Amino acid sequence: MTNTRLFAFVGGESGTWRVTKSATIVGVPLDDVSRLSVVAAEDAAKITQAKWALKGITSNERYVIREEKQQLVSKQQGLGRSDATMAVMIPMSKNAAWWALTQDERRKIFEEQSHHNQIGMKFLPAIARKLYHCRDLSENQPFDFITWFEFAPEHECAFEQLLAELHATEEWRYVEREVQIWMTREISD
């Protein structure tokens, strides 16, 4: 799965991740599921009793400048660390007003006003983060992005703080759909 860019997040009754709580912050909810699998998109159909499957693709960064990238790369750690047994998946969409902005306007709101990267940076390496793009996979995708956060249980309060800081930003005013799915890593039977 290491060369894969296109993933499926499959909610249902099986998978490594057991759902502990879920919340709809804005917009339409997703159906409740008890477990979740993250697989290469081509393998999504093999998962039986799935309630839904969201696709996302990793891509080039859209807002990060070189200086920020260097800071991020030097501090961040990957997914799959053995002690990072908690994960939160946040599928999200922004509204039409956001997408009608130009690049400089989006960057300004994203970083100069909302300090999106700087907020994330504060919580590195404890809270690992990976972004998947959905919006341009096809028309009418249910979400624009999926962000996957992974951390050890002792960092749960820090993660709550990260979320609170991001929700308080100017950028978040453009969010029209957000769902949070909290999980813990467990071998499914």
Next chain:
Amino acid sequence: MTNTRLFAFVGGESGTWRVTKSATIVGVPLDDVSRLSVVAAEDAAKITQAKWALKGITSNERYVIREEKQQLVSKQQGLGRSDATMAVMIPMSKNAAWWALTQDERRKIFEEQSHHNQIGMKFLPAIARKLYHCRDLSENQPFDFITWFEFAPEHECAFEQLLAELHATEEWRYVEREVQIWMTREISD
């Protein structure tokens, strides 16, 4: 088709556009075809005897800043003008080095060094242009982008000049595949 973002460019033996010449500038060629159709992606399968179908999706602009957008919007005209009977489709991919750059580095090469928008602007409204994104539709897309140019036959030399100017830029050093398909609009039988 007006609400469609996802299109298919289908090369074969039918379609409004008759191919007059094609050229591979860099990389692997596309199979020769005599005609081309541009349709909503969901209708691509209805076209018989197709040799290939390339998908592309319109999306938010990645490099344009507000001032440039205002200039573009005030000068540009749409596709489908009755006198714009010539079209050139340019499917293109950039190399890994391009995609590893950060946003500020790509923007700098795109506009400050290569004047990509400013070059296109000089040829407005004569040469209409529409960009379709392919790279993040799925993994391993044959091209990163498709650009569609449309103009009246008297602007053919201007279009050649536009191409020459773009090919001379720093940005074009990152292109690893480029095919040009020149067409003229004709009712197919």
